[in-house]
Amino acid sequence: MLSRLVLPEVLDDLPEDDPRAMQSRRDLRRVHLVMGTRSILLQALQDMPALRRTGAPLRILELGAGDGSLMLSVARALGPAWAPVHLTLLDAQSLVTRGTIASYAELGWTAVTSVLDVFEWADDPTGADRRGKRYVPWDLIVANLFLHHFEGAQLVGLLRTIADRSDRFLACEPRRAWLPLVGSHLIGALGTNAVTREDAVLSVHAGFRGGELTALWPGVGDTWEVQEYSAGLFSHCFRAEPILED
Numbered sequence: 001m002l003s004r005l006v007l008p009e010v011l012d013d014l015p016e017d018d019p020r021a022m023q024s025r026r027d028l029r030r031v032h033l034v035m036g037t038r039s040i041l042l043q044a045l046q047d048m049p050a051l052r053r054t055g056a057p058l059r060i061l062e063l064g065a066g067d068g069s070l071m072l073s074v075a076r077a078l079g080p081a082w083a084p085v086h087l088t089l090l091d092a093q094s095l096v097t098r099g100t101i102a103s104y105a106e107l108g109w110t111a112v113t114s115v116l117d118v119f120e121w122a123d124d125p126t127g128a129d130r131r132g133k134r135y136v137p138w139d140l141i142v143a144n145l146f147l148h149h150f151e152g153a154q155l156v157g158l159l160r161t162i163a164d165r166s167d168r169f170l171a172c173e174p175r176r177a178w179l180p181l182v183g184s185h186l187i188g189a190l191g192t193n194a195v196t197r198e199d200a201v202l203s204v205h206a207g208f209r210g211g212e213l214t215a216l217w218p219g220v221g222d223t224w225e226v227q228e229y230s231a232g233l234f235s236h237c238f239r240a241e242p243i244l245e246d
Contacts, residue, residue, distance in 0.1 A: 027196040057084040064146035065089035083108025141166040174207030175236035
């Protein structure tokens with residue numbers, strides 16, 4: 001497959017109340033069903049036994065959370081064994097409804113929104129070191145169909161910030177391969193609109209394969225253990241956890 005090609009996606013530049021954007025976000029729920037995203041995220045989280053603990057609420061941050069519906073479906077599948085959880089849904093647009101927040105609460109999850117550009121979050125000095133000590137506010141940071149929007153220094157800097165501010169990281173991205181590319185050209189069969197159809201193709205071209213994210217993650221083999229792997233027919237996942245001392 002060709003090298004990564006990162007181009008602006010149509011949805012990113014549309015106002016949140018644009019009818020085309022609203023339809024495209026609804027389309028994405030169907031796309032996630034076809035990609036099996038919920039199952040992929042669920043399996044990855046269940047493979048992190050250190051997260052299944054009691055006591056203080058588990059602190060999770062989702063970057064590029066959109067309307068919060070995907071993580072809500074994961075929370076429902078995880079069940080009460082994961083409560084209590086404090087979830088922050090970060091996105092540049094205000095898309096999470098009160099109903100979605102209430103649905104999280106029914107599961108024992110406390111969900112809050114943060115309407116902020118991810119690089120504003122990354123530049124916030126309160127998220128860095130405090131009094132010379134490493135400050136780790138997040139037990140887990142999750143990114144779904146988000147990292148592929150970035151390349152070069154932006155992507156490297158974002159991954160370094162994530163590594164500095166979390167104990168664990170999980171990303172699920174488009175896989176840059178021929179089968180996902182063919183699928184992206186056929187996505188109209190799901191009844192998706194023009195925005196979703198165009199963005200699907202762009203997403204695959206900007207996706208990842210092999211060990212591309214591993215090569216950019218700081219401290220691999222030293223302080224971090226990573227896994228990078230294909231999942232399902234169309235997804236590429238990256239998982240980072242700390243190397244535990246004997």
